[in-house]
Amino acid sequence: MDKIRSHIMVCGGTGCVSSHSEELISALKAALVTAGYDQEISVIKTGCFGFCGQGPIVKIHPDNVFYVQVTPNDAEEIVKEHIVKGRTVHRLLFEEPEMKGKLESHDDMTFYKKQYRIALRNCGLINPENIDEYIAFRGYEALGKVLTEMTPEDVFYMIKESGLRGRGGGGFPTGLKWELTSKSEGTEKYIICNADEGDPGAFMDRSILEGDPHSVLEAMVIGGYATGAHQGIIYIRAEYPLAIKRLKIAMDQARDYGLIGKDIFGSGFDFDIIIRLGAGAFVCGEETALIHSVEGLRGEPTKKPPFPSESGYKGKPTTVNNVETFANICPIILNGSPWFKNIGTETSKGTKVFALAGNVNNVGLVEVPMGTTLREIIFDIGGGIQDGKGFKAVQTGGPSGGVITTLDLDTPIDYESLKNIGSMMGSGGMIVMNDTTCMVNIAKFYLEFTQDESCGKCTSCRIGTKRMFEILTKITNGDGTMDDLEHLDALARMIKDTALCGLGQTAPNPVLSTMNYFHDEYLEHVNDKYCRAGTCKALSKYSIIADKCIGCTACARVCPVKCIEGKAKEVHVIDQSKCISCGACFDACKFDAVLKP
Amino acid sequence: MTKPESQSKTYSAGVLPKDKYDKLDQYISTLEDKEGSLIHILHKAQEIFTFLPQEVQLHIARHLDIPAAKVFGVTTFYSYFTSTPVGKHTISLCMGTACFVRGAEKIAHELKDKLNITSGGTTEDNLFTLKEVRCIGACGLAPIIMIDDKVFGRVKVENIDSILKEFKEEV
């Protein structure tokens, strides 16, 4: 049946189509017919290759040759040379800017090296419910090595050397955390995996637990050995039923093999893991709050010190690490800390997983080395902004972070650089916003979240975030004054300085950063009672452009409050005092005559 | 975390079936660290009773020999627990950031209008309870609503009727 021996794959993504990939496909097909090869070679249109700046892109399968900027005029040459004579068309190969060399295979290109998967190494590659497949990809080898060849000191020293920092947001050096717990007095110690991924718009931890649960279990045992803990606890959101199910299966399989339990690898080291369910409270991502929740209490944070490494779960020394942090441990043990240190920037080593979402074409999980720029992530990997709209801002760090604008798109990202531009790494949510997003409304959205999630323990967070939310609501309703802006700014700074835990201290960030970068939008809302994005209903009124209106009456017929006046074939007018800004007229008009506020 | 007013008041459900209490007691007896497992017990109780009325909270407190105030405190702290009855189907409307920037607000308005309830409320016919939830984690399909366990992605205002219809017709 194997008549077709080769496939010419042409990118059919939006970017490539706009640079004439459709015509290229026709030209290739025609050239194949002329050459008499149309029965054995087929032309296939594919999804986006994510290399849109070089489009249209052509890949010959299975030769793995990769051509860029191919025009319909090149079709004949590709067929005559590559297909018929088997010679690569060098002219069309991609030239690596730094190496000045032409590259044939797409695997060699630095572009495709932009994503480097350490934490996600097995996701989508193995069956998460089969421990043997994990073992096939060097699973549990790191644990074996640790238990048979290394002392606990060797382990935390190695992690310290690697420069790995906490991936949950704070960026505390993981090796140091382990060392501190290890050196705390007491024989009863605990290690907790924080899988309470509460940042709205972040789902990297869930993906790791669902796709590669053993990588977390194995690292927990290693962490237990390094810190002197014999009990591991996974604290996971009840909202992640599939991840819980797969974790349970993985734990049973690991127990059957003796990889958790008593006398692991014959080393005399005992370690077991239990699961504790969260119940929906964002503040439980904070480690002291999390520990209280694990104890079955209200998840309220307590003052540090004492740090959990001295007094945590049940008052015993406890280490809390995030899922993604754990997922990095085994590769470091297997490949050594120099390998890991080689990736990333001066202060931030390794890679970071981001959940790229919002108004971007290729929504998905990406794992890039630290130091990659936001532009590369959003425009190269993410394929740019949806529906051809303009980029406005990107929010990192979720409700604790801030917005980043075009000004800083080329900043290489790491823990420090993000902080310097008013945001933070956070757990890795990355929400892209286009130019129809109102920044005041976004700030309000985040404050609504934090005031709702505030545990209520300290006054500045409990009352402060609520007041900020009220002021923002007032502004988006068109009742804001210049005084409000001042109060908002003062309140934000005060909460930042006085709140008890990370949640409160970072809650004002979305407001401060939007006020900093989009001050004019705040002013417009307050002074002109105008929302340029048209999202604040109270401030947005529709109008009709007289020149474009042909008087078809379509808008007047759909208006639910009958506020559009005008006779057939005459210009229509919207009575703005009655308009409820539903947008029905805008949708109904076929002549682009309705102006959206 | 704060909740809609209707949920933070204790709700009395009167006498509930004994076999349900037995099932809960049975579960509690399997636990080693009973007090530390309060959240797990509440999860189980909510699974059995579908909600956590005053009587159930008291029952748990007495069984574990801890103050009822503590049980109440934990129940009201976490958004996952509800102390008022819920409808036959729970509509979880994702209000995560990704859904928000892709128009979840419009969907929220439409649902509230259509069902004539506010967030946390239950329709008159006891068919639907509307909950606004934080990220379900399917951001690629934003905006999302989830009815019971079924996820509907890339929801448009126009589609809401047909989605709801599916569940209305079941009855």
Next chain:
Amino acid sequence: MGIKSLDDLKKIREDSLKKVNLRETGKDGENITEIMVGMATCGIAAGARVTLAALLDEISKNNLENIRIIQVGCLGYCHSEPIVQINQPGKEPLLYGNVDDKKARDIINKHILKNELLDDSIIINTFQKA
């Protein structure tokens, strides 16, 4: 069976490697085609169960042997869920995106049976891994 030493682990690893080699290199000791379906929450929400059912249905209708269906986690291409990857001996693995019931059936009837790749669905791998 318990694992008590690195050698025990190695043994299991070698046995399992034969099964998974195909996924990365296209090398295979068993001459089996693998179809991997992304079954993480987002994949399932996007309809991966329907996809899986359609694949199984076509495989049994055509009495195909030497095909193994494997459920895997998230590949990160959320924009194109459900995702299906085809690993055939001697060939580079291929990824399909937005695989609904019809496309799943086409994958068996066209790609697997006739070696005709499907239009508009192929995704190119864009990462390297440790």
